[in-house]
Amino acid sequence: MVVSKTVSKGHSVTSAAKNASVDPNSIRQYFEALTPMLAQLTEDSSKECKKTVAQLTDSLRHLQDTMNRQSAEIERLRGALEGELQMADHSRALEEAQALTHLGSWEWDIATGKISWSDELYRIYGMNPQEREISFEEFLGLIHPDDRKNVEDIIADSFKTGRPFEFEHRVILPAGDECILKGMGKTVYDSHGAPVRMLGTSQDITQAKQLDRAKDEFISLVSHQLRTPLTIVRIHGNILEDGLAGPLDPQQESHIRTMTSASIRLIELVDDILRISRISLNRIRINAAPTNPNVLIQTCIDEAMPMAKKKDTTLTFEADDGIGMVPIDTTIFGEILRNLVSNAVRYTKPANGKVAVQFKKEKDGFLLEVRDNGIGIPKADRSYIFERFYRANNATVVDGEGSGLGLYIVKLFTEAAGGKIWLESTVGKGTTFYVSFPFDGMKSRHADDAVE
Numbered sequence: 001m002v003v004s005k006t007v008s009k010g011h012s013v014t015s016a017a018k019n020a021s022v023d024p025n026s027i028r029q030y031f032e033a034l035t036p037m038l039a040q041l042t043e044d045s046s047k048e049c050k051k052t053v054a055q056l057t058d059s060l061r062h063l064q065d066t067m068n069r070q071s072a073e074i075e076r077l078r079g080a081l082e083g084e085l086q087m088a089d090h091s092r093a094l095e096e097a098q099a100l101t102h103l104g105s106w107e108w109d110i111a112t113g114k115i116s117w118s119d120e121l122y123r124i125y126g127m128n129p130q131e132r133e134i135s136f137e138e139f140l141g142l143i144h145p146d147d148r149k150n151v152e153d154i155i156a157d158s159f160k161t162g163r164p165f166e167f168e169h170r171v172i173l174p175a176g177d178e179c180i181l182k183g184m185g186k187t188v189y190d191s192h193g194a195p196v197r198m199l200g201t202s203q204d205i206t207q208a209k210q211l212d213r214a215k216d217e218f219i220s221l222v223s224h225q226l227r228t229p230l231t232i233v234r235i236h237g238n239i240l241e242d243g244l245a246g247p248l249d250p251q252q253e254s255h256i257r258t259m260t261s262a263s264i265r266l267i268e269l270v271d272d273i274l275r276i277s278r279i280s281l282n283r284i285r286i287n288a289a290p291t292n293p294n295v296l297i298q299t300c301i302d303e304a305m306p307m308a309k310k311k312d313t314t315l316t317f318e319a320d321d322g323i324g325m326v327p328i329d330t331t332i333f334g335e336i337l338r339n340l341v342s343n344a345v346r347y348t349k350p351a352n353g354k355v356a357v358q359f360k361k362e363k364d365g366f367l368l369e370v371r372d373n374g375i376g377i378p379k380a381d382r383s384y385i386f387e388r389f390y391r392a393n394n395a396t397v398v399d400g401e402g403s404g405l406g407l408y409i410v411k412l413f414t415e416a417a418g419g420k421i422w423l424e425s426t427v428g429k430g431t432t433f434y435v436s437f438p439f440d441g442m443k444s445r446h447a448d449d450a451v452e
């Protein structure tokens with residue numbers, strides 16, 4: 001009674017009590033306000049009353065401890081709940097992002113063999129999200145039969161070497177349509193270097209590919225249209241230059257020469273663009289047939305000799321007499337070699353230039369080497385040198401007229417024929433380009449249509 005009377009008098013206690021039902025902290029405040037009042041009562045009251053108050057104080061302290069423990073537990077639970085809500089928000093946002101970009105993700109637990117797919121990945125493959133677990137074999141079975149081996153080889157290689165992987169492949173969807181996917185992934189290792197997981201993404205790039213194709217078609221068409229008028233300009237320029245349409249004074253002759261050489265450069269550029277669009281549109285047929293590489297290479301060297309002589313550069317070919325016949329597409333191989341040799345001659349110094357060509361059998365295939373003692377390629381430029389239109393600064397000083405398309409085409413041709421290309425270079429000392437093919441030689445391939 002005494003307590004309730006005292007409590008009802010204390011304003012702070014009353015306001016704390018009001019909130020007690022909603023907030024454990026308010027209850028704590030209520031007890032904290034009560035404690036000094038009980039202490040006051042103990043001092044003022046009789047022995048009997050003091051005893052009761054002491055018991056009451058003990059009970060209150062006990063109650064207060066319980067409350068403290070409970071509010072700590074509530075705080076802990078609230079933190080955990082917030083964390084879970086955040087996670088749920090993140091995974092919802094991730095799912096939305098995946099659906100928006102048509103990009104699915106997957107994870108392969110190597111120890112259990114379990115493969116988990118994100119919902120979007122199921123949708124990309126034309127299935128219902130999480131409709132069933134997909135095994136590695138089943139995944140391979142979903143890939144277009146012509147692309148399956150390549151995907152399998154790339155994944156196996158990444159598993160062995162630890163290198164991240166990237167590939168494109170087709171999928172025949174349950175409804176019979178075909179889509180193109182771009183896969184990327186990597187292997188995760190434990191602290192002892194053992195592979196534990198593989199994870200990656202797969203994106204539907206069908207639309208982007210269709211747009212690319214439309215762009216290549218357009219470029220191909222425009223280039224075709226440009227080639228004829230440009231050739232007419234060149235032919236008529238030559239007629240004028242040769243005096244077949246009457247004598248020219250020196251100034252007129254100089255103008256005509258500038259005009260014809262510009263038209264020749266334009267024709268070369270258009271031809272390069274046509275080559276690129278034809279290979280992108282899969283309109284280049286590769287027909288590898290048993291060929292004597294020595295004869296083919298010597299023919300290309302003979303063609304390049306006048307250019308080398310003009311620059312006072314020695315051009316040599318060291319033939320390997322025991323090489324035998326090698327499956328080669330002579331046109332494609334000729335394009336690759338001519339490009340590398342003409343670059344080697346162009347980028348050697350004006351005198352004492354040396355360009356040496358070799359074709360030999362190595363332990364894992366055939367290797368073509370084009371070595372020069374020219375200006376070299378600066379380290380910073382090397383990783384971009386096979387990209388279209390890329391030219392290193394030191395090359396633009398030596399020759400202002402290159403297009404930066406030659407090496408891009410060489411790489412496209414080499415890779416389309418199953419080969420690899422790389423280089424070694426030292427600035428001021430020279431460069432060596434290497435092109436390798438397996439012992440099977442160049443890989444034949446059909447063109448999508450007969451346009452060549």
Ligand code: ADP
Nearest residue numbers: 343344347376391392395402403404405406407
């Ligand atoms: P282009 O020679 O018309 O510029 P390429 O695609 O054939 O185009 O070559 C791209 C660039 O690679 C060149 O501009 C040059 O910077 C570099 N390059 C190619 N071959 C050599 C070489 N043998 N020596 C030095 N630089 C080279």
